[in-house]
Amino acid sequence: MKVDLGDLNAFLAVARAGGFREGARASGSSASFLSEAVRRLEAELGVRLFNRTTRSVVPTEAGKGLLERLGPALTEVESALDVVNGFRDRPAGSLRLNVPVSAARLVLPVIVPPFLEAYPDIRLEVITEESFVDVLAAGCDAGIRYDERLEQDMIAVPIGPRVQRFATAASPVYLDRHGRPQHPSELLGHACLLGRFASGALTTPWEFERDGEVVRVEPSGPLIVRVGGATDLTVDAAISGTGIICVFEDWLRPHFESGALEPILEPWWQRFSGPFLYYPGRRLVPAPLRAFIDFVKASTRQA
The missing domain is CATH 3.40.190.10 (Periplasmic binding protein-like II)
Incomplete structure (x- = not known):
């Protein structure tokens, strides 16, 4: 069985976003592109991955099983490919952060503009969410939360006012x-x-x-x-x-x-106490995230 990696990523985008239009917005592609990719994947696997209605797109049992195993696996693939970033003059790629609205409003405005100026090849996406989430399952590289809401297997770096x-x-x-x-x-x-x-x-x-x-x-x-x-x-x-x-x-x-x-x-x-940038300690840190961590640490020392 030969499954296209792009089709798997398309499935993941639709499943995480809860729909083709939403997945297209999140992934920067088109709904028709994602729909065609999912159809190819379903044809290749021989099973239906989504139950589609005019109002919702919900994973089937097969889709749920694939989603559960696929997210971490593709994250590891991305991490492996990111090793190449270490040989570049400056980091490149995407960085996705999951943060509460308070952090987006009160912490990130003084960090994000100079960071993006220092690393023009990095594309930053910020998702605001108040509940604590598994950043990997949510398709994010790191998050910002307060210490009482951090899990023990996370690495935490102070960010913003202490x-x-x-x-x-x-x-x-x-x-x-x-x-x-x-x-x-x-x-x-x-x-x-x-x-x-x-x-x-x-x-x-x-x-x-x-x-x-x-x-x-x-x-x-x-x-x-x-x-x-x-x-x-x-x-x-x-x-x-x-x-x-x-x-x-x-x-x-x-x-x-x-x-x-x-x-x-x-x-x-x-x-x-102020918030922390947190990320899983059990995986290779992608180059864009490593650049962001180092930038935050340098900013904290200068404050």
Whole structure:
């Protein structure tokens, strides 16, 4: 049996993206190209790999089995081919990162432009996702997460600010109307703007700390948004006077400086360690990822 490697990659793109159009966008090809490649692969293997309807493309049992084994295998093939990169004057190829929206907004903007300028032959793709994922199974080379969400078999490299804080704030108009809380427990009497993780859990309790005293409160309010992509809606609502927000201090800093938002309970803001770039320790590191790791380490030393 002689199966084309390109057809296998096409199958992988469709399976991971959940459709031909989505797979085409992710892989930079066309839906018709992927469809034809999958048809060739199914004909060569003699089995149907996808159940297709007008609304969905779902792997069959055979497709699921192939997907489970194929992803790691093709990753190893890519790693083997990447050895050639070591003989180039400068690294080339693709680098895919899986990061939360907060990292895409607060960490990567100061890293990505100078990195791409230093390595013009590298094509960087950033996928935002709030839940922790197996980066290899997701077709990514590395991810960014916080230390409490890292698995033990991952190698972690500090990236971005090493200390961060969650900040609480509201618009001056809201605070003039409803009062300025002096203790976290007073938040229970205010309209608070909340988030919900992809798992369904709310971003509560809000946790505060001062002089060794830890206070956790379960606030409520008129607005709940999905953590990540909809966080800016919460910020806009807070600026408009809808209620009190609790989010990364760096996310709110421009609005503190403009006066659109006023910090509250600042002595109680809890500190936590910054994010990490993580990648599997059980595989050869591709040249684009190695270049990115070295660039991040150099940036951290200079900070």
